Amino acid sequence: MSARHSIRTKLVAAVMTTTLAALLVSIAIIIGYDLRSYHRTLTNDLATQAELVGHMTSAALTFDDPRLANENLALLSTRPQVRAAAIYDAKGELFASYQAAGETRAMPGVLSGAPGTDGDDLVIHQSIVENGDTLGTVYLRAENQLMERTLNYLSIAAGVTLLAMGVAYLLVRRMGRVVTEPIVAITEIARDVVATRDYSRRAPRISDDEAGELVDSFNAMLTEIEGRTRELETSSAEIAHEVQERSRAQQEVMRLNEQLEHRVDERTLQLALANAELANAIEEARSANQAKSAFLSSMSHELRTPLNAILGFAQILTSDTLPSTLEQKKEFANHILKSGRHLLTLINEILDLAKVESGTVTLSMEPVALSDTLLECRAMVAPIAAARGVRVLFPEAPGAVVLADRTRLKQVLLNLLSNAVKYNREDGAVVLTCEQVAPSRLRMAVQDTGIGLDAGQVASLFQPFNRLGQEGGNQEGTGIGLVVTKRLVELMGGEIGVTSSPGVGSVFWIELATTAPLAAPVHEGSAQELPQVDTLPREGASQLEPHVILYVEDNPANLRLIEEIVRFRSDLRLLSAPDGHVGLSLARAHRPEIILMDLNLPGLSGIEVLRQLRSDPITAAIPVIALTANAMPRDIARGQAAGFNRYLTKPIDIDKFTEAINSTLAVLHPMGAPPAGRKAE
Template sequence: MVRLRSLRNKLLGVIALVMLPAVLVSIATIIVYDLHVYEQTITDDMTTQAELLGHMSAPALSFDDARLAHENLALLRLRPKVNAGAIYDAHGRLFARYAAQRDTAGVPAQPGQEGFRIEAGKLQLFKRITDNGELLGTVYLRAEYEVLERLLDYILIGIVAGILALICAWLVSRRLNSVITRPILSIADVARDVIATGDVSRRAPRLGQDEVAELADSFNKMLAEIEIRKRELETSNREIARESEQRREAQQEVMRLNQELEQRVHERTLQLEMANRELAMAMEEAKSANQAKSAFLSSMSHELRTPLNAILGFAQILTSDKLPSTLAQKKEFANHILKSGRHLLTLINEILDLAKIESGAVALSMEPVGLPDILQECEAMMAPLAAQRGIRLLFPDRCTINVTADRTRLKQVLLNLLSNAIKYNREGGAVVADCTQSAPGLLRISVQDTGMGLKAEQVRMLFQPFNRLGQEAGVEEGTGIGLVVTKRLVELMGGTIGVSSSPGVGSMFWVELKTTEPVPLPVPGPASPALAGLPVPERDSVTLLYVEDNPANLKLVQEIIRFRPELRLLSAPDGQLGLELARAHRPDLVLLDINLPGMSGFDMLRQMRADPRTAAIPAIALTANAMPRDVERGIAAGFSRYLIKPINIDEFTEAINATLSTTMSGTTERQAHPQPERKQ
C-alpha cells in the first residue's frame, strides 16, 4: 500500500525543495541579467542609429533636400527590427518618413519629447538634430521590443529545468532509500505489527552502525521494558478490578447515604423555610408593636400631661396672691386636683400592672369566687360613672355559679371591661352584663355596650400592646394597655377572652373561666372604721420619725399627722441624721424613704437592725420605687410595710395604726409576762 506521506516521499520532497529553489534562483538571475543586457543593447543601438540618421540628414534639412532625407531613411530596410522612421524639420513638420511593409501604424504627425518610450509593445525614440548648437530637426524611430517574448522563452526554459531537477531528486532518493529510509521503515513496520497484534516480543533488525541502528536498539529495549510492564500491568489490572468492585459497592452505599442526606436536607430546608416564615411574621408583628409603642408614647405624654395640667394649674391658683378665690372655689379646686391626681395614679398603676405581668411578677391566689358578690361590687362602683353619661347598667340576677380565679384580679378584669363599655358608649346608651354556661365546666361572662362598634381591622389589633381601641390620642382618656393587662390576667387565671363587634351597633367582650362547686361564704362581721383601721393603743404620746429629703413630701406627711394629736413627728433630711435621731429619741415607728442623699433607706435600716438601741423599732418604707422587684426587695430587707407614693391617706393611716398596734401589743405582753431573772 502506497503511503502518500511516507518517509521516502518526505525525503524526495526535501531533495526537491532544496534543488528546485536553487534552479529557479539561477534561472531568474540569468533572465534578469539577459533582459537588462537586451534592453541596454537595443537602446544603445537605437540611439546610435538615430544619431547617424541625424548626421546624414543634417545637410538635407539645411538645403531642404527631401529626396536625400528619404534615401537616408531607406537605409533602415537593412534593420528588420525597425518598423518605421521619420525626419521632422525645425518647425516640427514631417520632412521625410519610412515604414516597413509589415507596419501599418504610420508615424506621428509631430515630434514628441526627446527620449525613449514604450507603446503597444514597440520601442519609440525621438532624437533632436543639431548643428553647432542650432536645432535642425528631429529623428523618429520605432522598433520591435521583444522583452515579453524573451521572458516567455526563459519561463519555458525554467519549467524544463525544474522538471529535470525533480527527476534528478527522485533518482537520488531511490539510491538513498537503502541507506537511510530502509532501516527506519523496518522499525516502523515492527511498530505497526506490535500495535496491530499486541505482540511485544517482536524485535526490529539492526542495519548498519549509525544513529538509526542505535534507534533500533533503543526501540528493542523499549519493547522489552513494555513486555515486563505489560505483565505487571495485567497483575495490577486484576487487583484494580477487585478494588473497582469494592469501590462500586462503596459507591452504592454512598449513593444510598446521599439519598438519605438529601431527604434530611430537604426536611431541614422545609423546617428552615417554616422558621423563616415564622421569623418574618414575628418581625412584622414586632414592627407593628413598635409602631404601636411609638403611638403609645405620644398618647402617654398627652394622657399624663392632661391631669398634671389640672393639678399644677389649680395648685398655682390656690398659691397665687394675684388670683384670690373664695372658700367654695378653693374646695372646688382641691376636688379637681384630687380627681386629676387619682386619674394620674390610675394611669401609672396600669403601666405598672403591665410591667408586673411582663416580668412574671404577678402572684395569683386561685380560689372559688362567687360571681354574685363580684358583680354587685362592680355595679356599685360603675354606677356613678354611668350616671354621669346617662347610661343604663343592666346586671343579671341569676349568676349563682362560682368560678376558679383570683378574686382581686377578676374584679379588676370586670371593672376594666365595664369602664371601657361606659367610656366608648354613646350618650344615653346601655351596658348589659350577663353570664352563660358556654360548655361543661366553663362559664362565659359577657359585657355588651351600644357604642359605635369596631371594624374588623380594629378587632384584629385590639389586644396588642398600646392599642387604644382604634381611637386617636386625645379622644378618650386612657393608656391603651388596659385590655392587654386584662387579657393576660385572664390567661394567667386559665381562662380566655374574646370580642365580637358590629360597626354602628356595639361591641361585646366576654371572658370564659372554669367553674367550681359553690362554697358557703363566711358571714361578714362588723365593718372596721374606714379611716382609722386598727385602733392605736392608748398612750399619751407616740413618736414617729420621718426621714425624707423632699420638703413637699415632708410637708404633706406633717399635715396628715397634724390631725392626729396623739402622734409626735420628728423629721430628718438624710439617713445619717435620721439614724442619730433614732438612737437619741427611740421613736415608736420610722417612716423611711429609699432614695436618700448619702445613705439610702436600705443602708439606714441595716444599721438600725445592727444597733441594739434601734433594732426593735419597726420601719415602714414610703417611696416612689413601685416596681415589683422593688417591693420584694423592701419586704425582704425587713420593712414591716411598703407604701408607694403618691400617698393614699386611708392606706397610710391604716399602715401606721396596724404597725403601732402590733408593736405595742407585743410590748404590753412582754411587760405582763416578764422573763425570770437568772441567778448569778
C-alpha cells in the same frame, strides 16, 4: 515527502492553535477584568453618591420638605453619567426627582422593581436610615458604557490576534523542518520493523540533539521488546487481578459519593431552615421595634395629658400674678387630684401588661361567689354611669361559684363595665347577664348601646393601644386594658369574645369554669368585737405628750407632704432626716415610736438603715414603715422579707397612711395608755 509535509502541517496547526488559544484566553481575562473593575467602580461610585444624597436628604424627609430634597438632587448635575435620580419616602411614593438634560423617560410615581440594569443604564437603590428608622429610598440611574467599552476592546483584540497569528505562522514554517526530519527517519524504520518483525534493524542517528536521543531510545526499545513480550504474558494475570481490585475500589468510591451527596442535601436543608428562622427572627425584631415606637408614642400622649392638668393647675396655685379664690383653689386641687389618680391608673395598667407579658403575674385560683363580686363591681361602676346618665342593669344575685382569682376577676369585670359606660351614648344602658352555657361553664356578658364596631375594628380589638376602634376619639386611656383583660381571662382558664353591630352596640363576654357552691361559714360561740382603730386623734389626746414619728426622706416635696398631713394631728410630732446616717443618729437619740423610711436614700439605702436599726438593741423594737415609690410586686416582697412592719407605696393614699399610723400605735398602746415615760399635762 508527503509524510514529512503531513507532520510539518500538524506541527504548524498545533502551534497556531496553541498561540490562538493563549491569545484568546489572555485577551478575555484582560477585557473581563477591566470590564468587571469598571462595573464595580461605577456601582461603588453610585452607591457612595446615593448614600451621600440619603444623608443630605434625611432632614428633608423628616420635616417633609420636597424643595430641599430637589435642591440636593440638583447637585447631581455635576455627574454627567447620572441620567436620573429620585427620593422615595418610607411608603415608596415619589418625594423628589432629578433628570439630566436630554433625559425623556419619566420617573415612576411609586418605587418598583429591583436595583440592577435598566436597558443600557445602571440602577441603584439605597435605603435612608436615621437612628435605626428607615425614612425612604434613594433611586439613581446612570449611563452604563459597558457595551461601548466591550466593542472597543474586541476591535483591539482582533487586530492584536491577527498580527500575532501571522508572526507565529512565519516562524513555525521556517523552523519546522529542523524538528521534523529526525522524526520522519525514525518513522520509516519503525514501519519496516513492524512489517518484517526484524528487531535487528536500527535507526540511524542524524543529530546530537533530543532527536538523536530519541533514536538511541528507539533502538534500545527494540532490544527489549522481545523480553517485554514474555513479561507481558506473565503480568496479564496480575493485571486482571488489579482490574478487579480497581473495580471494587470504584464501587466503594461511588458509594461514598452517594453518602456525601446525601449529607450535602441534609446540610443544605438545615441551612435553608436556619435561614428561614433567621428571617423570621429579623421580622420579629422589626415588628418589636415598631411596637416599641408605638408604645412610646402612645405613652407620651397619655402620660402628658394628666401631667398637663397637674402642672398647669399647680402653676396657677403657686403663681402670684394669677390670684384665685378659695373656691377656685379647691376646684384646681380637685382637678390635680383627679389627674393624679388617672395618671396612677395608667401606670398600673402598664405594669399589669408588663407582668402578664413577662409571665410573672401570679394567680390565686379559688372558688369565688359571683354575687359578692358583682355587688362590689356595681358599687364601683354605679357612680361613673350615673355621671353620664347611663343605666347599669345587673342580674339578680346569682348563686353561681366560679373558679378564678378573686382580685383579677373583679379587675376583668370592672374593665369591661367601665368600657361599656365610657364608650356608650348619653342616656344609654349597660346590661350584665350570667348564663350557664355548659354543665361546668358560666358565661358573663356585658352589653352596651354604644356606636358599635365594624369587622375590621373587632379583628384588631385585643391589640395593645387600640381604644375599641375609637380612633380620634376623646376618651382617656392607654388602650391596653382589653389586652390585659384577655390575658388574665386566659390565665384563669377562661375564654373571652365580642360581638358587635355598628350603630347598635357591642357585647363582650367571658366564660369561666364553675365549681361547687361555697360552704356556709360555721360560727362557734358569740362573735367577738374587734378592737376599733380611730382615724382621728383620741379624745383627750391633747392632754398627753404627742407620739414621736421619725421620717427619713431625702426629697423635700415628699417630706413637706407628710409634714402637712401630720400638722392636722395634735397627737403626733414629726422628726425628719435627709439621709440614712442622720436617721440612725436621730433614732438612737430620740427613740421615736414609729419610723417612716424611704428606700432610695443617698449613701445608705433604706433596707441597710433598717438592718442597722434591727441590730441595735436601742432601736431594734421600733416599728419601721416603708414609704417608697418602689411599687413592683418583687419590690414589695423584698421589703416585707427585709422586716418592714408595713409597706406603703407612693403616691400616698392619706387614708391608708392614717390607718397604718393608727393601727401601729394601737398595737403599741392597746388600751390607749400613754407611752412609757409620758404623763398627762
